Structures are given as C-alpha cells and as structure tokens.
Amino acid sequence: MSAIDLNADLGEGFGRWRLTDDEGLLSVVTSANVACGFHAGDAATMRRVCALAAERGVTIGAQVSYRDLAGFGRRAMDVPSAELAAEVAYQIGALEVFARAAGARVAYVKPHGALYNRVVRDEEQAAAVVEGVLLAGPALPVLGLPGSRLLDLAGKAGLGAVPEAFADRAYTDAGTLVPRGQEGAVVEDPAAVVERSVGLACHGRVTARSGAPVEVRARSLCVHGDTPGAVDLARRVRRRLEESGVRVEAFA
Template sequence: MTAIDLNADLGEGFGRWRLTDDEQLLSVVTSANVACGFHAGDAATMRRVCELAAERGVTIGAQVSYRDLAGFGRRAMDVPPAELAAEVAYQIGALEVFARAAGARVAYVKPHGALYNRVVHDEEQAGAVVDGVLLADASLPVLGLPGSRLLDAARKAGLPAVTEAFADRAYTEQGTLVPRGLDGAVVTDPVTVVERSVSLARSGTVASAAGPVIEVRARSLCLHGDTPGAVELARRVRRRLEESGVRVEAFA
C-alpha cells in the first residue's frame, strides 16, 4: 500500500496573535512543522504546540527560517554561511527543549519560506542549513523539495533526505514552485487540491502551471495551515487519500 505523510506549518503565531488553527490541524496531520521563533512563534507557542502534538502522537519537526519576523520569513536575505548554520542549530535546540518536556523529540528539520526556496538552487546556503542540522543532531532527517541542493547536501552529509510535495502550490515544468508573487502560485480550489493530493500520493505526478504533467516523487505532502478553510480542506484531503487506498503515516 502506498504511504504518505501529511505535514503542516504550525505554531505560526506570536504573543496574542495566531495564524494557524494548531489544535484542529493536529487532529489531521501526521507531522507538525513547528515555527521556531525566527519567522513566527515564541516560547509559549512552541511549548503549547509540542504538548498538543505529543498528546496526539504527531511527529514534531523544526521549521527553521531566516531571522525575519516582520516579513514572515518570506523576504530574500543574504546571511553568511557560518551565521546561518549557527542560527539553524539555535532554532532546533530551542524547539528540542519543549519537545522533550512534552515527552517527545524533534524528529526532522524543514526550512521555511525564502530559505526553503533559496536552498533549492543555492549550494552554499543549502550547505549552511545542513551544517546547522549537524550541529544540533547529526541523525535528523531533512525535509525538502525533490532535486534540491538541500537534499543533495543532506545526503552527502549522511543525513536522511525526505522529499516533499505541495498540493496547493503551483509547479513550474522544472519541478520547482511558482513564486508566491505570481498569479496562480497558490491553488485555492478545494476540489483541485484534493485531486492533486491523490495524484501526488498514488502516481507521483501533478499538472504544472503551464499544463504538462510532471513527476514529483514525495514521501510527505504539505498542507498549508494559513489558507482560508485550511482545517476542513486538510480533513477532505486525508479522507480522500484513505478512500483511495493510501496509508497516511509519519515518515519519521
């Protein structure tokens, strides 16, 4: 039976402000990418999400980012490799404290936003992220885009490299994500998102923004928690996957 992990970006709040419905999404997903304070999240939020995830048996992952609270981690930045590696390790370490306090642990690492897109092509920044993971825990899997420099660097360093796909993001014909600033970059029609989810899980294919079907082989499927109706859409995706004979389970 085909297996797929469902991950979502959670803990994306700060103080009294909350962006995602963490409690409801944690009843659907199998892996939680928890913001570690650099693009969103704070100590209390990280602790709360880790406790909820541990209670529900959801795997905890560190979602690391450029230091960019004002831009939600989506602004392009140039960070020296040594500094970036230290900041990645710092974020993982911060989340690990709360994961362990909840009786769990950080089980993987995923970059966020501008950093995620940068390490698809930038070998130096990809290497810095991997160096940061190695500083924190040399056994942690790295979650990223198939064919990215990040996953290449992870494999070379001996880290498990886990491929990820997006049902609600448009793809170029080269298999990269269409930049968010362009029209159609985010797929909003629920029926289309559900259909794409099944196609990605069962056949490893998806229609590109230009039309041709491309191959995107992934072990994990990301469901964005900051889109309108995210919880109900996540439920529909999981239900349809299971009805299609796909086993939904964490990769880590």
C-alpha cells in the first residue's frame, strides 16, 4: 500500500481578514503549512492554528516566505543570503513558540510562493534557506519540488528532503510548475484534481499542460486552501485516495 501526506497552506490571514478555512481543512489534511507572518499570518492567527492543529493531531510545519505582505509572498525579490537565512530562522522560531504552547512542535519547513519557485533553480537562495533551517535548529525536514536545488542542498546538509506534488497546479514537461501568471496554471476542474491526485499518489505521474506524461515522485501532496470550495475538494481528494488503497498519513 502506498502512502501520501496531505498538506495545505493555513493561517493565511491577517487581523480580521482570513483567506483560508483553517478549521475545515484541519479536519482533512495531515500536515499544516502555517504562515509565519511574512506573506500572511500574525501572532494571534499562528497561535489559533497551532492550537487547532495540535488538538486534531495534524503535524505543524513552518511556511516561510520573503517579507512581502502586500504581494502575498508571490513577488520576485532579491534578498541577500545572510538576511534571508536570518529571516527563515526568525519565522521558524516565531511559529515554534505557538506550537510548543499548544503541546506540539514545528516538524518541518516549506517555502512559500516566490521563494518556493526561486529555490528550485537558484543555488544561492536555496543554500540560504537551508542555512536558516539549520540556524533555527534542531534539523527539520524541508518540503519542496522534486529535483529542486533546495531538496538537493537540504539532503547534503543532513536535513530530510521531502518531495512534494500539486494536484491542482499545471506542470511543464520538465516537471516544474507553470507560473501562476500564465493561463491554465491552476487546474480548476474538481474531478480532474481528484484524478490527478490518485495518479500522483499511486503511479508518480501527472499530465503536463502539453499533454505529455511527467514523472513526479512525491511523499506529500498539497491541496491549496485559497481556492473556492477548498475544503470540499480536499475531502473528495482524501476519500478517493483512501478508496484507491492509499494510506493518508503525515510524513513528519
């Protein structure tokens, strides 16, 4: 029986504004990528989401980002390596306070948005993220795109390198994500998302935007929380995976 983790980006609000249905998604996913205040999230939100995740037995991960609240962390930025490493450690540390207060801990790290895409190929920025994770200590697994510089450097540094896939994002023939600014970057048909999830979990393959099959071997599957009907779609994905004989469990 194959196994897959279901993760979602949570805590993506600020003050009275909320983007994600954290309570609903925490009833479905096995890992929670909690925004740490740089692209979204604030202290009260982090505390609330950590408490809910701990209560429901969901693994807590730090979703680190460029410092870009206005752009939701999706704008390209050039941050010096030493500064980026310090900011990654800072975000992990902030979330760890609330995870421990809830009786849990931060169990892994996942970059967000522009940073996630940048460290697929950028050696310097990927090394800075790894340095930040090590600086935060103890060594935490890193979640990222298969074949990325980030996962390669994380593995060499002795960190767990966990490959991730996206059922609702379009892929290029090279196995990278189609940039969000391009047409068709997000798969909007719920039935297609469900079937792609099964293909990724059971066969390690997904159909690229060109129609070509692409191999994507992943231990975790991301279900986005900022799309319409996200909770219902996540439930459908999990139910279909379990019906297909896939064990849904956290990797960390």
